[in-house]
Amino acid sequence: MKLVSYSCAADSGNRAGALLSHLDETGTHRDTVVDLRRAYALYLSDVSGDPFADGIAAVRIPADLTQFIIGGMRSREAAKQALGYVEDALARHRHAPLVESRVLLPLESVRLLAPIARPGKIVAIGANYAGHIKEGRSTGVLGELPAYPVAFLKMSSAVVGPDEAIVRSRHTQELDYEIELSMVIGKRCRDVAAENWRDVVAGFTIVNDVSMRDLIVEEKPTGVVFQGKNLDATCPLGPCIVTEDEIADPGALDIRLRVNGETRQSDNTCNMIFSCGQIIAYWSSRLTLEPGDIVTTGTTSGVAGFNRRFPERLLKHGDVVEAEIDGIGVLRNPVADEAAAHTEALPRSA
Incomplete structure (x- = not known):
């Protein structure tokens, strides 16, 4: 993974993400940022129906990458599952829902820190x-x-x-x-x-x-x-x-x-x-x-x-x-x- 810290106009504060290059629904190459916390919450909710998905995601994938690193293997595995979930959704041409939920953001729309x-x-x-x-x-x-x-x-x-x-x-x-x-x-x-x-x-x-x-x-x-x-x-x-x-x-x-x-x-x-x-x-x-x-x-x-x-x-x-x-x-x-x-x-x- 390529982990990044980023900010954008739609969110307050900094967030943890991962860089992802992929083809969108039109076949155009896109450089994007995956919001790892939101992606992991979607993964937990979709895969297991966990009612506490948002809270668990906030603990496992903190906004600060130093805290993420302190989280060790658990945080790293959560991020891998989140990224895998997004890649699978893109393979099934579910690009639009990821954009609408701000899980997937165009690289040009964020500020890398x-x-x-x-x-x-x-x-x-x-x-x-x-x-x-x-x-x-x-x-x-x-x-x-x-x-x-x-x-x-x-x-x-x-x-x-x-x-x-x-x-x-x-x-x-x-x-x-x-x-x-x-x-x-x-x-x-x-x-x-x-x-x-x-x-x-x-x-x-x-x-x-x-x-x-x-x-x-x-x-x-x-x-x-x-x-x-x-x-x-x-x-x-x-x-x-x-x-x-x-x-x-x-x-x-x-x-x-x-x-x-x-x-x-x-x-x-x-x-x-x-x-x-x-x-x-x-x-x-x-x-x-x-x-x-x-x-x-x-x-x-x-x-x-x-x-x-x-x-x-x-x-x-x-x-x-x-x-x-x-x-x-x-x-x-x-x-x-x-x-x-x-x-x-x-x-x-x-």
């Missing part, structure tokens, strides 16, 4: 591709690295969702992009063996680890990098969470990032130095990981770099950044100067 709006913590791996390490060393910013997946923390206040603006703060002149495959933690855990990492990961998403290179350089002599990774609205996350069972090998995914349609980063996760299992094993031995936490896997080469190495690549007002990972989708965000950060979101791409 960051699937985890406020992660408890974002453990961001800092150097996990040889090409990116080489870029850092070429400007003297990176030296010898320890033999473990180095990391820093990103704050939840930096998170923005699909089509929300990346804010170019007045405090930076060197705004840069970094596409990263990221894991969403599914259960509270500590000391996870590398071979058991999938047991504690609910799914995968995309993080664009937007970085303020000039601030990082200023902070480096102190030994603490914080501002350079954590200014407001510098951590796009989404567009969905792909459940762990749908990514057979996270170490074999093509990743790419475009700015205004031009490819800037392109690689495959097979080139990560530390695997997902090694990252989880190391950091779960140091930190308790909790449901909804995000653990990234580092970025590849192709960034603008430090000390204005490629000034033409630095992000500026009006740029559009698209971070894409096979099997997950495209995380698309405009860039806006701080004074103009409240401009309207971009229209949703198909």
Whole structure:
């Protein structure tokens, strides 16, 4: 499943959904969002006639995806049954009732949000591709690295969702992009063996680890990098969470990032130095990981770099950044100067 958090004009508050592509009754391809709570209530009512279907659906499929993840296998199974019910109804050409009951919504009619709006913590791996390490060393910013997946923390206040603006703060002149495959933690855990990492990961998403290179350089002599990774609205996350069972090998995914349609980063996760299992094993031995936490896997080469190495690549007002990972989708965000950060979101791409 591709789980999403969304809002729409017809409902108050955010809701949990799943992305679904299908052919409608006219044979036209449609990208839609399935409202999982409503779909599960219909499933319970239709299959078993349960008089408490709405209440059960509200418990099993909460609106907040972190709470959904905490619900574990029961919530996940409920969502699978809901989605299966919708797919079966579509196969029987029962499209109209699903639309009328707001179980099925056109993608263009909703606003996708960051699937985890406020992660408890974002453990961001800092150097996990040889090409990116080489870029850092070429400007003297990176030296010898320890033999473990180095990391820093990103704050939840930096998170923005699909089509929300990346804010170019007045405090930076060197705004840069970094596409990263990221894991969403599914259960509270500590000391996870590398071979058991999938047991504690609910799914995968995309993080664009937007970085303020000039601030990082200023902070480096102190030994603490914080501002350079954590200014407001510098951590796009989404567009969905792909459940762990749908990514057979996270170490074999093509990743790419475009700015205004031009490819800037392109690689495959097979080139990560530390695997997902090694990252989880190391950091779960140091930190308790909790449901909804995000653990990234580092970025590849192709960034603008430090000390204005490629000034033409630095992000500026009006740029559009698209971070894409096979099997997950495209995380698309405009860039806006701080004074103009409240401009309207971009229209949703198909």
